Amino acid sequence: MDIKTYPWQTELLASLNALRNRLPNGILLYGPRGIGTFEAACAFAASLLCTSAGPDGRPCGQCKGCRLFAADTHPDVRYIVSEFECAAHGMEFAMPETNAEKKTLTREILIGQTRELGEYFSLKSNEGGVRVVIVYPADKIRSEAAASLLKNLEEPPENTIFILVSDEIDRVLATIRSRCRLIRAKAPSREEALAWLKTQGVDNAEQKLTEAAGMPLSALAQDPRYAMSEEGKRKILAVLAKGTQATPADAISAVDKDMTIAAAALIFSRWAWDLASVRAGSSARYFPDYEDSLRQAAQAASSEGIYQWINSVRDVRRAAEHTLNAKAIIEAVLLSYARCLAK
Numbered sequence: 001m002d003i004k005t006y007p008w009q010t011e012l013l014a015s016l017n018a019l020r021n022r023l024p025n026g027i028l029l030y031g032p033r034g035i036g037t038f039e040a041a042c043a044f045a046a047s048l049l050c051t052s053a054g055p056d057g058r059p060c061g062q063c064k065g066c067r068l069f070a071a072d073t074h075p076d077v078r079y080i081v082s083e084f085e086c087a088a089h090g091m092e093f094a095m096p097e098t099n100a101e102k103k104t105l106t107r108e109i110l111i112g113q114t115r116e117l118g119e120y121f122s123l124k125s126n127e128g129g130v131r132v133v134i135v136y137p138a139d140k141i142r143s144e145a146a147a148s149l150l151k152n153l154e155e156p157p158e159n160t161i162f163i164l165v166s167d168e169i170d171r172v173l174a175t176i177r178s179r180c181r182l183i184r185a186k187a188p189s190r191e192e193a194l195a196w197l198k199t200q201g202v203d204n205a206e207q208k209l210t211e212a213a214g215m216p217l218s219a220l221a222q223d224p225r226y227a228m229s230e231e232g233k234r235k236i237l238a239v240l241a242k243g244t245q246a247t248p249a250d251a252i253s254a255v256d257k258d259m260t261i262a263a264a265a266l267i268f269s270r271w272a273w274d275l276a277s278v279r280a281g282s283s284a285r286y287f288p289d290y291e292d293s294l295r296q297a298a299q300a301a302s303s304e305g306i307y308q309w310i311n312s313v314r315d316v317r318r319a320a321e322h323t324l325n326a327k328a329i330i331e332a333v334l335l336s337y338a339r340c341l342a343k
């Protein structure tokens with residue numbers, strides 16, 4: 001998980017930081033959707049696992065804790081995040097359901113996800129410090145899962161903090177809410193939101209912000225840089241479907257010069273999730289029309305090769321914010337797919 005915070009979160013991060021020396025068992029962060037509250041929760045989690053956080057609580061980004069956190073391999077953090085929000089935040093959903101008929105992403109937290117916590121808590125924290133569980137969305141937890149989460153909140157394992165995030169505080173179970181310290185994330189002022197959108201290079205920021213009801217991340221998500229034409233998408237998928245047969249010439253002709261890394265990275269991540277899902281015996285969720293190609297690739301490739309490619313997709317998603325040569329970068333990812341499969 002990349003560590004990301006936004007300029008309007010100074011006060012929020014300070015309130016969180018003020019808790020660090022006497023952590024409650026549970027914190028419930030709430031605010032409207034589209035202002036980065038989940039990201040703030042993750043940044044706070046990272047700062048708790050950082051061994052040299054700054055006086056304002058910001059994680060240093062350099063220590064072992066920060067590096068493990070950024071690589072999604074920190075042993076003392078668990079994400080209980082719905083499949084839908086995993087996709088929205090570029091995270092891998094660890095528990096694809098083996099229901100072949102299902103065509104939409106699950107918005108709720110499932111019992112299997114909270115059940116995993118039992119095993120996690122039966123072990124000691126690896127790095128000897130605090131353990132963190134991030135739960136999102138706290139307002140969409142299936143009842144059995146909520147019961148098991150509540151039990152953990154009532155009898156919390158030692159040195160463990162639950163950070164819950166909700167976009168709809170009114171829908172959070174009262175029993176869960178009453179076990180948590182409530183912290184409100186405020187939406188930025190219109191000026192703050194506009195200033196930030198401009199630094200992100202969004203055209204027509206005023207109108208987009210209005211359409212997104214003043215929520216800057218929702219406005220950014222509508223940016224055409226994140227969209228791709230059907231034709232562009234079809235061309236990229238055709239190269240991925242070719243697998244090890246794809247040539248440099250295929251990659252070059254598939255990538256239009258105005259294609260953005262952000263849009264391509266979205267397709268690549270979804271392809272990667274489908275590949276992992278098919279490999280685990282489930283069906284393709286995003287690209288069911290390409291299931292045969294995905295299955296062939298999943299059977300032929302080594303898991304090492306697949307994970308290598310998933311990692312390079314993750315690196316590209318990070319690069320999306322400071323684009324140099326988008327076309328060359330997208331072509332390189334397409335070609336590395338063929339290479340990783342061949343391993």
Ligand SMILES: [Zn+2]
Nearest residue numbers: 050060063066
């Ligand atoms: Zn650090």
